[in-house]
Amino acid sequence: MRIAILGTGALATSLATAWTRAGHDTHIGGRSPERAHLAAKASGARARRLSEVAVDADAVLLCVHWTGVADILTAVGAPDGSLAGKPLIDPTNAVDHGIGVLRTGTGRAIAQHVTDLAPGAHVVKAFHLLPSTHWTTPVPPTATVVMCGDDPGTLETVGSLVRDIGGVPAVVGGLDRARQLEEVAGFVIALAFAAVDPRSAIPGVAVHGDQVVSSAADRVRWAGAAG
Numbered sequence: 001m002r003i004a005i006l007g008t009g010a011l012a013t014s015l016a017t018a019w020t021r022a023g024h025d026t027h028i029g030g031r032s033p034e035r036a037h038l039a040a041k042a043s044g045a046r047a048r049r050l051s052e053v054a055v056d057a058d059a060v061l062l063c064v065h066w067t068g069v070a071d072i073l074t075a076v077g078a079p080d081g082s083l084a085g086k087p088l089i090d091p092t093n094a095v096d097h098g099i100g101v102l103r104t105g106t107g108r109a110i111a112q113h114v115t116d117l118a119p120g121a122h123v124v125k126a127f128h129l130l131p132s133t134h135w136t137t138p139v140p141p142t143a144t145v146v147m148c149g150d151d152p153g154t155l156e157t158v159g160s161l162v163r164d165i166g167g168v169p170a171v172v173g174g175l176d177r178a179r180q181l182e183e184v185a186g187f188v189i190a191l192a193f194a195a196v197d198p199r200s201a202i203p204g205v206a207v208h209g210d211q212v213v214s215s216a217a218d219r220v221r222w223a224g225a226a227g
């Protein structure tokens, strides 16, 4: 696939590296052409001018600080429909760094602002929970990429982009679930900055194949069956 990445920072470079390694034709552009060239050099992707980077893309990753979302979408013509019909992946965390409080107003997700700023684009919230370094770890542990969006075909496309770089996609629903997913990131960020492993604060759920193993007794039974 031809993937356009809007933004040249840590996550942009990391996902560009992973998708390029997976064989995708990955193009990267940002407000600074110099930083786009540096990100391209680091990732193996191609640098393009911001005004051109998304023109012929099959999928677009919006990958800037949340305060830059409106600027970069405007720079690529999204408010005029330039991204209409395209998958637009939004990993943005509009949170207070270190505190985790969402900065998008009551009940509103940044992904919903993205939808307003890019009419016709098929927005999918994804890639916002894992650190950028995950995607360039030589043998990354299996990780679930939780996502939501309204267009089934786009969810399939983004799911395949997740699988191509070693992740496991999990769709929780339509874009009306984006606020919830963004709050989870705020929760994770708040605990991480308090030096608490977020995984220690949520229940583990044992799964075998596509079945939940609901009790310790069941877990023993599975272990017996496996043995």
Ligand SMILES: NC(=O)c1ccc[n+]([C@@H]2O[C@H](COP(=O)([O-])OP(=O)(O)OC[C@H]3O[C@@H](n4cnc5c(N)ncnc54)[C@H](OP(=O)(O)O)[C@@H]3O)[C@@H](O)[C@H]2O)c1
Pocket (backbone or CB within 6 Å): 007, 008, 009, 010, 011, 012, 030, 031, 032, 035, 063, 064, 065, 066, 067, 068, 069, 071, 072, 091, 092, 093, 094, 127, 128, 129, 130, 131, 132, 133
């Ligand atoms: N890093 C992670 O582990 C991680 C994980 C999950 C989600 N995210 C999310 O991914 C997004 C990018 O994070 P990051 O860590 O890659 O950030 P970063 O390294 O700080 O890079 C930020 C990017 O945003 C651009 N930017 C900021 N303001 C802009 C504006 N007004 N117009 C155009 N571009 C602007 C910067 O451009 P300049 O270089 O020109 O300033 C840079 O390309 C954020 O929304 C973040 O919440 C990050």
